Amino acid sequence: MNKRLKIFLIILLIILLISILIITTLKVINNKNEDEETSSYSETAVTVMKDMDLYNEINSKEYSKTIEVLLEDNELKEKYLDDYYQIDYMNIENFSSTINNLLNKNYDGEEINYIMKNMESDIDILLNMEYIDILAFKDISNFDINNIERYLNYQKENEDYDLATVVTYVNIGLDKEGYSEYTEYTLEKAQNDLTILVNKYHKLPDNYEPDDLVALSYNSNYYLREEAAEAFESLTKAGVLDGVIFYPFSPYRSYETQEVLYNRYVQRDGVKAADTYSARPGFSEHQLGLAVDVRSSSLPDNLTPEHYKWMLDNSYKYGFIVRYPKGKQHITQFIEEPWHLRYLGVELATKVHNSGLTYDEYYDLYMK
Ligand SMILES: [Zn+2]
Known part of the structure; x- marks a missing residue:
C-alpha cells in the first residue's frame, strides 16, 4: 500500500473516531439537559x-x-x-x-x-360509609350530594320509592317530622316573592303582614293581596258563567288570628289531629294573603264534588291551584282540602297544574 494512502486512511479513521466521540458526548449532555428542563414539576x-x-x-x-x-x-x-x-x-x-x-x-x-x-359539607361523611354509586343519582336534577346520608336513610325506610322520589321527598324535608326543622323567610322575601313556598318546613316571620291587602267585593272584611284579589274576582265570575257559584270564607289571616284558630283546634282535637288540617301560626299560606278558602253554600269547609271538579279543572287559568289535593297528604302534610286555593299567578299555576305535582314537589324540582 502506498504510504500516502496509509496516512490518509489513518487520519480519516482518527477523524471518524473523534466525530463519534463528539456526537456521543453531545448526546449525553443533551439528554441531561432534557431531564432537567422538560420536567414541569417542582423540584420537591x-x-x-x-x-x-x-x-x-x-x-x-x-x-x-x-x-x-x-x-x-x-x-x-x-x-x-x-x-x-x-x-x-x-x-x-x-x-x-x-x-x-x-x-x-x-x-x-x-x-x-x-x-x-359539589360537596360543601364534610367529605368525611362518605369515608365513614360504604361505597355509594354517586353517578346513579347524578342525573336526577334536584340531587344534592350534601343530603346523601339522608337519602340513604330514607331509602332504607321506603324501599318502594325510586331514587328520584327519595331525592325530592328528602329535599322537601319529609324525612324529618314537620316543624322539627325549618327555614324562616325574611320579611323582604315574604313581601316580594308571590311564589314563596310555605309549609311545615318553611316559616314566615311572626310579624309579616302583606303591605298591599285589598278587600274582596264579597265582604269588605275579607282581604287578599292586590294581585290575588283581582284574580279571585275573575275566578268567581268565570265560575258564575259556568253555573258554579262559590264564596270565599277565609282569605287573609294574620299570625295572631292563625294562632287563635290553631289553639282552638288543638283544644278540641289534640295537637296530632289539629296538625293534619290546621297550620301552626307562621306556617300558614293564609298569612301570605295569597290563599283563600271557598265554599259552595253557607256551610264552612263545604265544596260540592261538582264545584271541586270545576276548581281542579279551571282555577289555574286564573292563577290558583288547589294546594292540598286528594292522595297527597304524605307530601303536603295536610289532609285533602278541596276548598283551599293558593294564588301563584297564571303562568306558574298553569305549570304546576300541568305537572300534576304538589307545589312542594314542584318547588323543589323547578324553583330552587
Ligand atoms: Zn285554607
Missing part, C-alpha cells in the same frame, strides 16, 4: 418521583397539578397513578389524603371530581 416533586423511580413514567405524560401536589405531600401511591390523572386538582384542605381515601373506597376519578365540586 421531582425529587420524590426520582426516589420512587417514577421519573420517566410521570414525565412521559402531560403535567398534572394533582400529581405534583400528591408528590409534594408525599402521598402519591403508585397503584393509583392512572386514576390520579382523571382527577382535577382542587384547592381544598387535605386534598391528597382525601382523594386517596376516596380511591380506597373504590370511587373512580369521575366520581371524585363530582364529589369534590
Whole structure:
C-alpha cells in the first residue's frame, strides 16, 4: 500500500473516531439537559418521583397539578397513578389524603371530581360509609350530594320509592317530622316573592303582614293581596258563567288570628289531629294573603264534588291551584282540602297544574 494512502486512511479513521466521540458526548449532555428542563414539576416533586423511580413514567405524560401536589405531600401511591390523572386538582384542605381515601373506597376519578365540586359539607361523611354509586343519582336534577346520608336513610325506610322520589321527598324535608326543622323567610322575601313556598318546613316571620291587602267585593272584611284579589274576582265570575257559584270564607289571616284558630283546634282535637288540617301560626299560606278558602253554600269547609271538579279543572287559568289535593297528604302534610286555593299567578299555576305535582314537589324540582 502506498504510504500516502496509509496516512490518509489513518487520519480519516482518527477523524471518524473523534466525530463519534463528539456526537456521543453531545448526546449525553443533551439528554441531561432534557431531564432537567422538560420536567414541569417542582423540584420537591421531582425529587420524590426520582426516589420512587417514577421519573420517566410521570414525565412521559402531560403535567398534572394533582400529581405534583400528591408528590409534594408525599402521598402519591403508585397503584393509583392512572386514576390520579382523571382527577382535577382542587384547592381544598387535605386534598391528597382525601382523594386517596376516596380511591380506597373504590370511587373512580369521575366520581371524585363530582364529589369534590359539589360537596360543601364534610367529605368525611362518605369515608365513614360504604361505597355509594354517586353517578346513579347524578342525573336526577334536584340531587344534592350534601343530603346523601339522608337519602340513604330514607331509602332504607321506603324501599318502594325510586331514587328520584327519595331525592325530592328528602329535599322537601319529609324525612324529618314537620316543624322539627325549618327555614324562616325574611320579611323582604315574604313581601316580594308571590311564589314563596310555605309549609311545615318553611316559616314566615311572626310579624309579616302583606303591605298591599285589598278587600274582596264579597265582604269588605275579607282581604287578599292586590294581585290575588283581582284574580279571585275573575275566578268567581268565570265560575258564575259556568253555573258554579262559590264564596270565599277565609282569605287573609294574620299570625295572631292563625294562632287563635290553631289553639282552638288543638283544644278540641289534640295537637296530632289539629296538625293534619290546621297550620301552626307562621306556617300558614293564609298569612301570605295569597290563599283563600271557598265554599259552595253557607256551610264552612263545604265544596260540592261538582264545584271541586270545576276548581281542579279551571282555577289555574286564573292563577290558583288547589294546594292540598286528594292522595297527597304524605307530601303536603295536610289532609285533602278541596276548598283551599293558593294564588301563584297564571303562568306558574298553569305549570304546576300541568305537572300534576304538589307545589312542594314542584318547588323543589323547578324553583330552587
Ligand atoms: Zn285554607
